[in-house]
Amino acid sequence: MPVTINYSAMQTAQPKPIRVRYKRSLAEVLKQAADSVERRNQKLNLGRFNPLPKGRALTRFEKIFGLSVAAAFSLAIWIHALPEPVSAHAGYFQSLALTGGGGAASVQAFTESAVRSFGGEWKAPALFARAHPLFWHRLPVTHPNELTKRVERGLAALARHGAVMSVTVFGTPVFGTMPMGENAAAVVTSRVTGQAELADGTVVRLEVLLAQDEKSKQWGIAALSLPPFLP
16 A cells, blocks of 8 residues: 655644734824724733833942932031131120210211221221121121121221321211111111211211110111222
8 A cells, every 4th residue: 555645744833923022112102092092992002111221239339438428418518508607706896886985965976986986097896896786787688707807808998098087977867767686676777978088188988877775875886888998
């Protein structure tokens, strides 16, 4: 009997086709989602997004170094945010307020005597002794250290022109009130304008804001302007 060979059974079976699921971008997913809504919520095959590349785990040294840098940076920010302390130099000048006498009969007389007193040698202690505590807390707010430096630079520049020879007050002083602080009572103030003549003939415009102490009734300098030396 002749043997019948079935060649089809001897053929190698063909592998099944491999279905490749490609990664989709977000724009493609959103477009397919929009198409699905129009097709009444047909189930979507969203696939997966491209994974982010992952590096190696940090070593112990790298973790400690990173935490140290973060701690140092936080400490620097905290120190920078702290208010600047008042120097002993500025603190001494603040303690001199209203110690130079201010019991003159009028604001004109006090202004003339005060300017002559510290204008003889243009010394900062003589000026701050006739200053009112409001001098250190008036608006715009200036830190006592910076205010002290500003006044000392201005007085040093005035000293090059010599002592004050004469002080003239213009017109009638203007009286008013100014709050001493948020919860403090208002103080009586007076604004005086005039001019001062120096030894070398320089004439400087004078603008003074005076404040009266509520208890002692003494006048003190709350603000002083001798442009361009003390703006």
